[in-house]
Amino acid sequence: MHQEIRLHGHLDETIEYFASVAGRDVRQSYFYEQDGHGLRIFSPGNEFVLSSDGISHRGNGGSFCEYMFGVDQPLADLAKGDIRNRLALYGATYSDRHELLFTDRTDGSSSYDKIFLEGNAVCNYFFFLSGSVSGRRREQQEEIARLLGKQLKRSPHVQHGDDIELLDELMGYLGHRSALYLIKLIHKRHKAYHDTFAELYFADKSISEEDYDRLRQLAEDLQIDRYQQERIRIDVMYKHPDNRRIVDEYRSILIDCNLAGEISTADNARLTRLKTLSVRNKIPSALFYTLDEMLKHDKLVHLDEKDDYLAETRQILEGILLQDADIDAGITNDDMLRLLDAKRQASENRDHQFEQLLLETGKACDERIRDGADLSLLESFSRIVTFFDRYDSVSAHISQLAFMEGMHLGEEAIRSLLGNRNAFEELDAGLFDRLFFLSLLDNKYLGRYGRTKVEILRKGLAAIADGSMTIQELLEKERRTAEQERLYHQLLDHVKDRIRNFYSRYNTRAEQEALRREISEEFTNKGLYDGDIPKGLFRDVVVNIKKEAIYLHNLLPEIVAARDASLREDFLDNSGLDRFYVEELEREYFELNQLNPESLNQIRKGLNP
Template sequence: MRYQEVRLHGQVNDSIEYYVTVASPEAYRSYFYESSDHSLRIFSPGNELILDADGLTHRGNGGSFCEYMFGVEQPLADLIKEEVRNRLVMFGTSSRDDGSLLFSNRTDGCEEYDRVFLEGNAVHNYFFFIFGSVSGPRHEQQEEILRLAGKDLKRFPFVGDGDDGQLVDELLPLLGHRSALYLIKLIHTKHQRYHDAFRDLYHKYQNIPDPEYAKLVQLAETLDIDSYQQERIRIDVMYKHAANRRIVDEYKNILVGCKLNGRIEPAENARLTRLKTLSVRSKIPSALFYALDEVLKPELLASSDEQDYLSDTRQILEGIFLHERQIDARIDGEDLVQLLKAKRRAVQNRDYAFEQMLLEAAKACDEKVRDGADVFLVENFSLIITYFDRFDSTSEHINELAFMDKVRFSEELVRSLLNNKKEFDVLGSALFDELFFSGIMQNRYLGQFGRRKVLALHKGLTAIEEGRLTMQGLQRLLNDICQQEEMFTKLLIHTKERIRNFYSRYSTAQEQKQLLAEVVRETGLSGTIDDELLQKLFRRVIHHVQMEELYLHNLLPRVIADRNSELRDDFLSNSGLDRFYVEELEREYFEYNGLDMEILSQVRQD
């Protein structure tokens, strides 16, 4: 199919840039736009779209589309189809209760730019209409356009790239040889600048240094980008990072499978929990998971029998409202302990029914006070929220210390944890340990250095309270372990590289001494680390490499051939290698050898 393209480019205000593409067999003979100082009108017989400084007005057929991103409402029908990437809205079209579409002749409308970039993509969105290949009433035109191109428009992988040329090349043939396509791309230039700046920093550092992040904050203030749009853009960039996307997509796929099956099996629940643990390590924003949970509602797939901790929580929260009946319903220490333990179990189980219950109670409190109830209701509920905030803050910092590298504790953070510990100790001397340390020490994905950091924090907080250690001392101790973790990782990477490229033997003391000297010279660690500590870390590196080779060359093939999960578990328990690291080795082994990943899943679940 031969056609011509005419493109028009400009800006309607200091934030919104447009690209208009008209493609048809005789595009150069078309008169398709009118402009003035205040607006731009793009038109064809029966259709028009007008851009002015504040928004756009449209009349005729067509619609809008954009790449899905966080904050864009995504219906379940799109979410369960892995190949669907884009949001498509046809003018004058709505959904019936059964999921079918209702087409209307009332397609005219207007939208402000803020709404376009809030409900659609934060960076760029497309509008379109066509002429020539569809006719009849508007609702028939819309239905025909959707039939011709809707499926492909929702699946084009390059919409997010903003490649207008490829869009026209793929879209126009679907519409018929007599069609003229009018494509209008709107770009929010300020959002684009922020997106590109954050993307460059994230791809360079991932854990963006504070000075660089401060520049990003300043850029957002200069461009006057609100915090929600900043969050959407950051999450979109982080989601598209390959390592992050794999975890989030796996989480989504499991939930979709559960949704289609109508329930969550125990094995699937364990996998979802593991993915959440790994997401903490990768600093994947929890908002991505909440967005999926909101649509797929995993809590509705669980057993209909309410968990005991949910029943206890419901009783306490409902009890608050008994005060209206002159019953003493104040929250005491025992109630707070019960609620905190329930919150801990809800977090472990990813049970959002707990948070929903809390939100419903808060809403009920607000409504009753607004209608004249005693403010005692809010005061009582605020006490719960205060302790829950302390729980969230403490849990977040301890989990970051346990599962993330390059974490640095400040004196202010140590002081904050101490203050929170004192408040929890008022409720029970063993409560702080039970809430924050008992569970994490049993986590199978807690690595060697993570365990050391958590133990050091646990003992250090007690030592400070007893006057045997200062806050600065604990801060230095934790940061020293973090530094050792970084040195170990650096030594491991370079040692494996040297062994892979230059050494076939490294078992003797002399060979190891020579290897260490070369690695130290290559990494620039010479003179920056105590020799005794260096030797200790290198011995651990050698052990790590030996165990890794033993597993990959001897044990893992037997585990796979015999489906021998006991042999795998024995290695995980006694090798000294972190479970997360071993699972990455297994994944790379299966991908390199083209093996069925389902076998690996079976071995891990047995």
């Protein structure tokens, strides 16, 4: 049985605090003193001071917070799926052999900016104990690590609510003589931005242009820098259940590969699938880059799988630096074509070593120009960077169009694509198609509507270039296709719901026509679609629902029982159903029937018993 006393206040317009003490008998405890805007929390041998500039501490204890993406996370923590929080004990360091060592040097201080930059951007905790730990500081810290270390790193109650559950949980691990002092710091500006973004994003897993403008204005009003904005947005988007499942699977694969010391061809294909899926689900690429960097992804890829284009890239980039020795080593059109093809391969392989080569070359150019080298060196490098920026811009636009449902490009994006297309075509006729369309159209995860939109864009840009189409005509084609895609998915949901709840039969034309008329009326009343639902589109929906039923009730049980990957591939190749959609059906089937998801992964990888 323990009691709690809590002190709540605001240091200024930015920092809010909750100071709590929990113990067996704390009603008469005097544990704080206040001087102006400062606050001192103390117990025998310990103190924690909140001032206008930052915090200072003396004694035992440490800090903890919920992990965010952007905070370096040790592999040992990443590999354990139940670790949620970052824990730092005062005076603790890691040896060269990654053993935790404790010292008596536990006193310290930190600014608020540093706390919310190195820890959680919104909420961070500090704590110390009295009563149950004794001896030298290092001995107290070792005992705290033994008593609370594992639970502090795994507690689900960090940053949730009023900390009653967190205090109850921690007191359960301490002896009856213990008193726990807990200080929670909240960055009010970051929290306001976090809560607003979370509310907007979780509403429908997207942010409209109007809402983005609102968020930009909010960040400007609150004076939140761009790095913290990005950390907060990434963290919120990661916590969406749909996103978290994809990112966690990506992390799990990378951890297994890291432990094995290599990435197999099958694992690489799975990682590629997840990255493609991330575009469709609007998951920021920074989530994956962070995981790749922490797990040393570039060091795991076999050299024989990527040596050719990297060696060629290094040769060209190193050649630029020969200009410093009065050698004509400028970038020719042929060099640029080889670099762009290497960048395409690096993007498909998610090979960050390629970007590292570029960064190293840029740094070398800057240093040589600083030391007096000719500016032509910078011109050569800038030409490469300009084309790579063009590549990234085009790739981002086309990927969004291909994999985001209901997505269509605006006039500004089309004009940007036209300008970039002209630049690539000036290098070599047909280069734009080779870089951006050929491999994409071979992607098995490109859905029916995504493929249609990409083909419309591909032909439309060429037609605008030769004068046979206008930008407005292309925009209208893309808009109509995106509208049809939206209507298809709405129809699919409504028809499946009607069949599930009202219609046991929908095989005859008369039954289907009756269903189409009812849904047309419902869509009109709800403002979802104005007019009669097209018969052809409705027929496609019904046919695809029948295919789905055949797969779930007949083929999939057989595929699972026999682990027949070829039968699954045959259905996917010939059914016309999108792979993303079928894989979601498979996941739901396995969850509903409580089957081991690893069996599904084995089938998808084409492994037979």
